[in-house]
Amino acid sequence: MSEKDMKETYEGAGVSPQDQADNPVDRILRQERMPHIWCPGCGIGTTVNCFARALEKLNIDLDNLAVVSGIGCTGRVAGYLKVDSFHTTHGRAIPFATGLKLANPKMKVVVYSGDGDLTAIGGNHLIHAARRNLDITVILVNNFTYGMTGGQYAPTTPFGSIQTTMPYGMYEHQFNIPKLVAAAGAVYVARWTVYQVAHLTRAMTEAIAKKGFSLVEVMSPCPTLYLRRNRLGEGIDEVKRFKEWAVRKDGADVNDVGISRDKPLIIGKFVDIERDEYIDLMNRQLSKKLGDRYTLYGVENGEV
Amino acid sequence: MTTERKGKGTIFLRKEFCKGCAYCIETCPTHCLEFSEEFNEKGYHFPVLARPEKCTGCDICGMFCPDFAIFGITWKKMDKLQAQKNEGGKVESRS
DSSP: OOHHHHHHSOEESSOOTTOOOOOTTGGGBOGGGOSOSOOTTOSHHHHHHHHHHHHHHHTOOGGGEEEEEOSSTGGGHHHHBSSEEEEOSTTOHHHHHHHHHHHOTTSEEEEEEEHIIIIIITHHHHHHHHHHTOSEEEEEEEOSEETTTTOEEOTTOOTTOOBTTBTTOOOSOOOOHHHHHHHHTOSEEEEEETTOHHHHHHHHHHHHHSSSOEEEEEEOOOIIIIITTTTOOOHHHHHHHHHHHEEEOTTOOGGGOOOOSSSOEEEEEEEEOOOOOHHHHHHHHHHHHHGGGOOOTTOBTTBO | OOOOOOSSEEEEEOGGGOOOOOHHHHHOTTOOEEEEEEEOTTSOEEEEESOGGGOOOOOHHHHHOTTSOEEEEEHHHHHHHHHHHHHHTOOOOOO
16 A cells, blocks of 8 residues: 555544445545645635535536636635636636536536635626526635735725734725625525535535526635734634624525624525526527527527 | 444544644534544644544534545444445455
């Protein structure tokens, strides 16, 4: 057995040598790229764990799924999943996913990226993807900061938090991401933290299965650049704080779900509505105008 | 060779993947995990099953682990998997 094999083998506690089991998520991860680069105490790994379990639960063909990531700590996710995955330029994960979905409507497309990538540099793309209601799923990992570039303030940094580019405390207003995408027309909006792993897994399952633009915002600790700078302890301290801080309110008014460190963090499923999807609308309008000259796009045997 | 089974389940661990973040130890519902005395190759303390009689194999540690280093399994499920593997003839000895 080589050194590498040794590293990859699980050791059971108090089990007989003939008893072996495999981690259910191992099949979805690129084992040759493990261990990953995320810091000890970072919650992104937990979100990936939940995502892998959601894919296990959905039992969908992994050849029919693509994961698109932008740049940043969360942008590394695409490289660790054993599905078709793309690591795109900064902020342009959603335009890439839009092209992918339009070229291959059968494919399930998931955008997995961070708050800085999706709401700051790619903010316009997020709004327009939600407006078009294209059938993609966005998993937005919100860690209140730009983790990979050195802790600059993000549009999600709460008031008063100290960041590299906000040394006297954040004084700008924040984005309320569920309100932003719900106003733009998303059909599924939920927010969970890395503490609620079971709920998060279920929300990811629902979001992938939902037809239309769905967004799951995941609150995750950044121990190195957010928590340490604000003297909030280690990653596990923030995860325990999420337990106290978070209040579940399904169907809450999205106007009230803004994040502040003094107010309770509202979590839950905020929006779950039905709205016409982009490809359906395109087919309806073009077949109305062009009649027999138009072949329905992305439709086989009369079924989408 | 068989080892005596304690509790309802157990954990499996890849200790070289562990970064010592304590997610599993702090979130374990029966508090059966603890940090090890020794270090792994990278210099982190990894979790050990300190109270195996309390482990239920609920896999909460596996759901939380950000490094895919640990997971829990019940003895019942392990026997079922083992039987499936033996039937399918896919299992090879791992020695």
